[in-house]
Amino acid sequence: MTFANTEPPRIKSFVQRKGRVTPGQKFALENHAQQYCLDPKIDVDFTNTFGNDAPLIIEIGFGNGDSLAKIAAKNPDKNYLGIEVHRPGVGHLLVLIEEMQLTNIRIYCHDAIEILEQRVPNASVMGLHLFFPDPWHKKKHFKRRIVRDSFVELLAQKLAPNGYFHAATDWENYAEWMLKILNRAPNLENLSTTLTYCDRPEYRPLTKFEQRGIRLGHGVWDVMFSKR
Numbered sequence: 001m002t003f004a005n006t007e008p009p010r011i012k013s014f015v016q017r018k019g020r021v022t023p024g025q026k027f028a029l030e031n032h033a034q035q036y037c038l039d040p041k042i043d044v045d046f047t048n049t050f051g052n053d054a055p056l057i058i059e060i061g062f063g064n065g066d067s068l069a070k071i072a073a074k075n076p077d078k079n080y081l082g083i084e085v086h087r088p089g090v091g092h093l094l095v096l097i098e099e100m101q102l103t104n105i106r107i108y109c110h111d112a113i114e115i116l117e118q119r120v121p122n123a124s125v126m127g128l129h130l131f132f133p134d135p136w137h138k139k140k141h142f143k144r145r146i147v148r149d150s151f152v153e154l155l156a157q158k159l160a161p162n163g164y165f166h167a168a169t170d171w172e173n174y175a176e177w178m179l180k181i182l183n184r185a186p187n188l189e190n191l192s193t194t195l196t197y198c199d200r201p202e203y204r205p206l207t208k209f210e211q212r213g214i215r216l217g218h219g220v221w222d223v224m225f226s227k228r
Contacts, residue, residue, distance in 0.1 A: 025091025032094045033107075040110040044119060049106055050079045055126035058083065060112040060146070061133055065093025070205045071129075072105050078126070080105045083112040112146075116154055125158045128165050131204065135171035147178045156187045159227040164191070167223045168204065170213055175221035182225050191224040198224045 021029070038044055047053045055078050062068040062082040072080045082105060084090055090109045097105055108115050133146050147167065155165055165188070169175050179196065182188055192198045200206075200222050210220055 021088050021091055024095055025088055028094035028098065029087065029091045032098055033090075036094060036097055036105065037090065037107045037109060038119075040108055040115060040119065046079065046081070046106075046124070050104065052079070054079045054104070056081060056124060057127040057129065058116075058120070058125055059129040059131070061085075061130065062089065062093065063132075064089050065096055067131060067205050067207060068105065069093060069096040069100055069102060071203055072102050073100055074203065076104055078104065081108070081120075082106070083108045083110065083115055085109065085111060113151070113154070116158055120158050122157050123160050126160055126163045128155060128159065128163075129204075130165070130167040132168060132170065132207070132209075133174075135169060135174040137171055137173065142177070145174065145177065147174075147181055149181060152181055152185045152188070156185060156227060162226055164224060164226045166201070166204070168200070168220060169223075170210065170218055170220050172219060172221065175223060178223050182223065185225070187228050188225040189228050191226055198222045 038049070046056055057071075057075075057078050058081045059068050059071075060083050062084050065082065065084075068080060068082050072078075082093060084093075084107070087109060090107055093105070093107060096102070108119070130146070135145070159165065165182070167178055169178070175197065179190075183190060183195065190196075200220070201224075204222070206214075213220065
């Protein structure tokens with residue numbers, strides 16, 4: 001299968017939806033956003049923001065934040081930066097942060113590409129997670145997929161030496177697409193022993209959607225690369 005590189009680099013990989021904000025999410029947004037959410041227009045010193053210089057892990061498009069909260073809770077020795085454009089998801093993660101008393105998460109409610117370009121220093125990210133991004137499964141929409149050559153170039157700039165990129169998808173075509181693009185990046189190395197896909201690492205929790213898919217026989221593909 002071949003994939004033409006037809007990317008106009010500024011096409012957004014998401015559609016801004018107006019999701020319903022629940023009362024609990026609204027309360028969290030009004031009362032806790034100031035503590036945990038960062039202003040996308042202002043430069044941030046992440047060491048000062050987190051109060052330590054622990055390794056920084058970024059998750060792009062964290063959805064409702066369940067996986068991010070679970071990972072952060074199990075890894076208090078790491079700092080986590082979540083980026084999500086949809087306010088209900090941000091509100092839900094804020095609820096989880098308060099319920100689980102997490103201190104190692106900060107949030108941007110903004111376009112992830114702009115945050116990476118403008119607010120994240122080069123060679124500062126130990127890991128970048130992209131779990132179940134919109135696959136844009138119609139061929140005419142492939143140009144909207146976030147994993148494209150320009151994204152991979154940006155990723156390589158932001159990763160620290162030996163830093164890693166981990167993506168997971170339940171669309172085989174998108175898995176193949178990502179593998180093709182990432183495998184040709186000169187400064188990234190496939191962590192799979194077969195140069196294809198990796199087993200799901202223990203730190204990535206199974207989502208309810210994923211568990212249902214597995215029961216129905218659906219596949220999930222984990223793609224992992226490290227910076228040379």
